[in-house]
Amino acid sequence: MHFSDLLAQQRHYFKAQxxxxxxxxxxxxQRFKQMLLANEAQLYAAVHADFQKSEHEAFLxxxxxxIKDIDEALGALPKWMKAQKVSTNLVNLPGKSYVxxxxxxxxxxxxxxxxxxxxxFAPVIAALAAGNTVILKPSELAANSAQCMADIVAxxxxxxxxxxxxxxxxxxxxxxxxxxxxxxxxGSPAVGRIVYQAAAKHLTPVxxxxxxxxxxxxxxSADLPTAIKRLVWAKFLNAGQTCIAxxxxxxxxxxxxxxxxxxxxxxxxxxxxxxxxxYVQIINERNLARLENLLDKxxxxxxxxxxxxxxxxSPTLLKDxxxxxxxxxxxxxxxxxxxxxxxxxxxxxxxxQDHEKPLSAYLFCNNKTEQAAWLSHLSFGGGCINxxxxxxxxxxxxxxxxxxxxxxxxxxxxxxxxFSHRKSVFEKPRLFEVPLxxxxxxxxxxxxxxxxxxxx
Ligand code: NAD
Numbered sequence: 001m002h003f004s005d006l007l008a009q010q011r012h013y014f015k016a017q018x019x020x021x022x023x024x025x026x027x028x029x030q031r032f033k034q035m036l037l038a039n040e041a042q043l044y045a046a047v048h049a050d051f052q053k054s055e056h057e058a059f060l061x062x063x064x065x066x067i068k069d070i071d072e073a074l075g076a077l078p079k080w081m082k083a084q085k086v087s088t089n090l091v092n093l094p095g096k097s098y099v100x101x102x103x104x105x106x107x108x109x110x111x112x113x114x115x116x117x118x119x120x121f122a123p124v125i126a127a128l129a130a131g132n133t134v135i136l137k138p139s140e141l142a143a144n145s146a147q148c149m150a151d152i153v154a155x156x157x158x159x160x161x162x163x164x165x166x167x168x169x170x171x172x173x174x175x176x177x178x179x180x181x182x183x184x185x186x187g188s189p190a191v192g193r194i195v196y197q198a199a200a201k202h203l204t205p206v207x208x209x210x211x212x213x214x215x216x217x218x219x220x221s222a223d224l225p226t227a228i229k230r231l232v233w234a235k236f237l238n239a240g241q242t243c244i245a246x247x248x249x250x251x252x253x254x255x256x257x258x259x260x261x262x263x264x265x266x267x268x269x270x271x272x273x274x275x276x277x278x279y280v281q282i283i284n285e286r287n288l289a290r291l292e293n294l295l296d297k298x299x300x301x302x303x304x305x306x307x308x309x310x311x312x313x314s315p316t317l318l319k320d321x322x323x324x325x326x327x328x329x330x331x332x333x334x335x336x337x338x339x340x341x342x343x344x345x346x347x348x349x350x351x352x353q354d355h356e357k358p359l360s361a362y363l364f365c366n367n368k369t370e371q372a373a374w375l376s377h378l379s380f381g382g383g384c385i386n387x388x389x390x391x392x393x394x395x396x397x398x399x400x401x402x403x404x405x406x407x408x409x410x411x412x413x414x415x416x417x418x419f420s421h422r423k424s425v426f427e428k429p430r431l432f433e434v435p436l437x438x439x440x441x442x443x444x445x446x447x448x449x450x451x452x453x454x455x456x
Contacts, residue, residue: 105181126415207408
């Protein structure tokens with residue numbers, strides 16, 4: 001089927017009001033949940049086939065999050081869907097004013113490969129909760145996950161409501177030529193630009209969930225063993241292939257040696273290995289080669305073992321990294337962590353401020369003045385004080401970037417809002433009329449208008 005036919009079918013279904021009622025939305029979400037519950041093992045097997053992610057990690061980072069999302073939406077939908085009353089200004093009295101959240105229509109969701117199921121399905125859940133129809137295009141790089149999602153969705157959903165399209169650049173390009181009512185993209189800033197340009201042709205609203213270099217700062221006032229435990233977990237989860245993983249860490253020079261040892265000890269304690277089911281492969285040879293090129297062997301403080309047969313890089317710490325080094329020019333997106341010494345806190349802030357606004361930022365610090373400076377000086381999508389990554393797990397915190405790291409957000413209520421339009425309505429009683437706005441325009445009418453508008 002041509003994409004234009006698929007869109008026409010979804011648009012027809014949407015216009016026929018099949019997606020909008022509370023009952024329709026609940027039914028779609030319940031169906032989604034049944035699909036996830038019935039196919040849990042298949043999804044784990046697919047993600048494992050892509051890059052050997054273990055069931056334990058797939059449960060935590062791919063599957064359970066989606067079930068929680070659905071449960072939250074099912075519980076909160078009546079409240080989220082309700083028209084919100086707002087006060088009516090004097091000029092319009094008597095009358096009432098309210099804002100109605102309405103679905104946008106036919107949505108395109110384009111997924112990334114690094115959490116292939118979660119990043120594809122979570123926006124779809126938000127879109128269905130908001131009463132839309134959806135075409136999902138998962139990343140072709142996690143091919144097994146994409147195929148599995150396509151198969152199970154075909155078994156559970158009418159394609160007029162929700163369907164999966166498989167493919168890479170050619171198929172996505174063809175999809176982007178169509179006129180959607182909303183495009184939700186997760187991926188790199190480079191492809192984000194392509195999506196944005198394609199959407200602009202139709203004035204389609206977009207949400208761009210992008211990436212970038214997310215900085216962490218480790219200060220002397222932090223509880224160092226705890227800070228490093230949290231940083232190591234956040235960085236080497238998914239072998240560093242996480243959009244909000246700490247990309248590099250500024251470490252105060254007075255604690256640099258101690259921290260280097262603690263980082264090393266923590267990595268060793270965790271025994272990261274595919275066999276231990278707490279590590280994953282690099283997604284493909286191309287990304288392995290990219291990371292290998294970024295790795296300056298003279299600067300390896302720990303790790304650095306590359307295994308082409310297994311497609312892995314052992315957890316790696318870099319020291320003596322200069323700001324001009326290749327590793328500081330692009331998002332690392334792999335298990336390599338540069339530790340950069342700093343002398344002055346302001347200097348670390350200034351470096352981050354001079355670069356693109358990151359998706360996340362992390363501060364490990366118990367000094368209130370430094371915490372306040374970090375919060376006010378830096379612009380970033382979201383972040384943590386004395387933790388890393390965990391802000392993403394709170395559905396009450398909107399998740400998204402700013403500037404080059406993205407535009408728009410989702411999770412919980414903000415996902416519902418992202419896929420809804422807030423329609424403003426003013427309702428006037430049938431007969432009552434203030435004649436002031438109508439011609440003839442007289443001096444007395446003008447006096448009254450000025451009084452009403454408080455200009456006299
Ligand atoms: P990517 O941009 O290469 O691919 C994302 C999607 O775009 C895929 O579905 C792919 O098929 C499609 N695509 C690729 N090239 C295209 C083109 N020329 N035209 C149209 N579509 C195209 O990103 P990726 O490698 O899958 O993911 C890595 C990037 O995504 C990193 O920058 C990471 O930080 C970011 N990311 C962000 C989030 C977030 O939530 N903000 C989550 C995960 C990943």
